Amino acid sequence: MTHAAATVDQMRPPYPAERGLDVYNTKLGMWVFLASEVMFFAALIGTYIILRFGAPGEWARPGIVLNIKITAFNTFLLICSSVSMVKAYAAIQDGDPKKMRFWLLLTILGGATFVGIQIYEYIHLIEHGFVPSGVREGSELAELVAKGTLPAATMGLYGSTFFTMTGFHGFHVTCGVISMTYLYLTKALPGKYTKQSYGGIETVGLYWHFVDLVWIILFTIVYLI
Amino acid sequence: MSWWLPLKGSTFAGEIDGLFIAILVITGIAFVIVEAGLIWFVVRYRARPGRKAFYTHGSTRAEVIWTAIPAVTMVALGLVSNHYWVQIKGRNSIPPNAYPIGIHAKQFEWQVTYPGPDGKLGTADDFTVRNQLHVPAGRPIVLALSSEDVIHSFFVPQFRVRQDVVPGMDIKAWFQATVPGTYELGCSQLCGLGHYRMRAQVFVHTPEEYDAWMKRAAQGEASE
């Protein structure tokens, strides 16, 4: 056995019993990565809370600027895609690659639709005058600000935090869709996942559920509160 | 050129310098122990042919000692420092009779607002002077600090007083000058390319002189 083979052995399935956590490298690595993601979103959410607490006045009431209905649908969609992901995982655990491919494809479609809807939402908001720096002058929303329906003092912060938080979440969803598509094409279709070896599915699944989890929090604090 | 701290120009100076000296003594002792120890070990235990190092797995007692002594020293130092800190910056430390002066910092100047003859800020007889801070000696002064743009920092070395001026915050700081004379107020927080020349003159007057200056200044013949 050459050392190159040994290197490969250590890092790819069928995963020998390693001396550490008894969790294979990619899964452990994903958990470590998620720890850093938690801190990243904590920074964004923490900033949002600090700014909102210290804001010079009331925050815009929910439902005026943002379209809750369409986002509620999007939230539901993401939850569904989390379920289909976990179904794909269960399927390959049972040794059924065909079923696994079906559920994975469904997950990819769900994620892609989520991103599409979010882009539609952004375009819509920007047309109405809601931008990262606040409210665009002369826009529809600017009139609401003038009428006092929306608080002038905090719209800048509202725009800054809304676009940053949802934008980064959308970016994460996009990355997830891309990596799942990649795995679908290079691993799932050629039949490389088996009952014994499905690390990629489990790992990308962890990421995907995490992104869903973050959205659950964001939806509540950004859209509903 | 002095090799020591500047003139003690406010009531804080004695306390702060005292603490400084206390730390100098503590760290001085630590410094001598460590550096002398290093030199001694370097000379004493240098490699010589045929010699082998002493084989040991360490000593718990030594570890306890050299953890406990610094720990106790640090805690003591923390308590003493905190005592002074509360007196200087504590929320209730500002003497109620303190004389108010408004300081508005902007790139790159200090706008000093005086309360006028009535001794109150925010009244009609207030007036503002650029880059000149006049204060009476022997009387607590409370500064109301605000910034136009970025973070600046109010610093008069002889008073041992420093306070950042943060945009969007109203910050108060107090001191009591003791020695009449002329000093310099510097901005000690990088605030842009003119940071190095964001400087004002500080005049500490005797109370009588200060009243006289206030009269003249209020009548408009002030400054420059």
Added chain:
Amino acid sequence: METAHKRPNYILIWVYLAVLTAAELGLAFELPISRNWKLILLLFLAVWKAALVGLFFMHLKFERWNLRIMAVIPLPLAVIFILAGMSEHIW
């Protein structure tokens, strides 16, 4: 890659999540209670949903203890971070 544990009923959890989301919407826009109560209840529901995802979809409920610890370590840190920031504005 052992799956010694019994597999949770994923569809049931999906129903839970959907119902809780609907509850949030109703709470936020229909229920005539004070804003503070809404805030507390909404956060409670959000954490509940997040916990469902973490425990069942991410299988934390079934993982080894050391991996579980690793997964939750950042949470208290994140909370401390947010509280430290807030404490500045409450004085």
Added chain:
Amino acid sequence: MTTVAATAQVAHGHHDDRPFIRKYIFSTDHKIIGIQFLFVSLFFLLVGGLLAMQMRWQLGFPGKPMPGGGILPETMAPGGVILPEYYIQLVTMHGTFMVFFAIMPLLVGVYANFLIPLKIGTHDMAFPRINMWSFWSAFAAGLVMLASLFVPEGAARAGWTMYAPLSARHDYSGAELGQELWSISIVLLGLSSILGSLNYITTVINNRAPGMTWFRMPLSVWALFITAILGILALPVLSGAAIMLLFDQILGTHFFDPPAGGQALLWQQWGHHMFVSGMNPTLGSSFMVSTLVIAVPSAVKTFNWMGTMWRGNLRFTVPMLNAVAFVAMFVIGGLSGIYMAATPVDMFIHDTYFIVAHLHYVLFGGSLFALFGAIPFWFPKMFGRLMSEPWGKIHFWLTFVFYNCTFFPMHILGMAGHMRRIYDPTQYDFLKPYQPMNEFISISAFLLFATQIIFFVNFWWSLKKGKPAGLNPWQDNGLEWTLPSPAPHGNWERVPTVYRGPYEFSSPQVPEDYLPQTRKLPGDREPAAVSAAH
């Protein structure tokens, strides 16, 4: 199976047939990546040093044309005279390059990559490709930062701590593109460090050789492991802040913009660097206590270092000299930190040269001396040759002297109230008398820089002409010294088995005064994992 036989097998049985570009440029070999980090960060060390020399010229000889300054464009130094806006770019970029692109990558990028797999006994990092990306994003970050010096309005100019709102709005700082490039670069660097840390953590947890228990793991690996954990938790927050700063700069968001309700202090992330920032004084007290308490482990470490030397048998090789100087100098920096941790004293010395002295004693004293020791120490394992000892000693002594001449007087300046980040100290009457001291510091700094030429030449010369090193030139116990110098691709044919901790020196069990971790003595038990894994 003895170690020597195993390594010989590797050297013979293995031929590396990857093309040059995969081998040395886009390599996934942790050792090559470590060496890439070494070259790149030494280059940035040099850049940081060059910027420092220009600053010292202006501080020592304000307003005088700088020798050779004529080549700089009008926007920086017309007629060789440094402009205020260029000066603050120099300070900012000096701090940035030194901390983010020289010291951090030297201590982590180089040593974590090169040493972790070698010291714990594995073939490579857990994720070699992610590791390669980590290097390349750091490299891109460095290029972006370097490029920012040459854009029309010049580089970022808000200090390396980049306090908002000065950094957030271009009408405040006077630089637009430069500030944005700074933020972009820091985000890229943050990404690089997160990818790196991820790798280090996974590798250390999962890929240790049989017998390499947690308690037999070398302290250097422990330190890197802990650093990586802290990095995983702290860097995303920093990156998040840098991203918000970037959005303020390019998207017009208001995170740090007080007039629109943003918060200036948000950037500073809390802690002991802002006792006088106007934050709640009670917070100040608690930060003071925690800062002082954090000093205790440093004290323990110092005494442990000394305890290690006690009754030792010290060979004054270049690495050893630098290691002792590191302790001696770090202590000075650490002790000066105590003055600042005492808040009332910090109220006086904050943002003065006392701080500048402190940070150079801990960063230069605590890091560069360590590196001047570490580079010759692992040079053989990287390149197969030893660096010159006599020239190393000359370099050490001159550096030691000029370093202290440069940075010690800064304490005196700080005590006088000399502010930092000021372009021209002679603007202040009370600082005029200190100009001779500033001149002295500047001349010492020039000599300090000149001394580094010795290091530079020694480094390049030894690459080609140094004495061939052999397996274990320092008679150390670590696993890396069982490999040939330079260590081959893939490191070990079969990972070694470890029987003891790395610090068994002068053990009574053997006649030599060192005892490698892999050497099996009668009575050593096989680790359980070996039988399981093989």
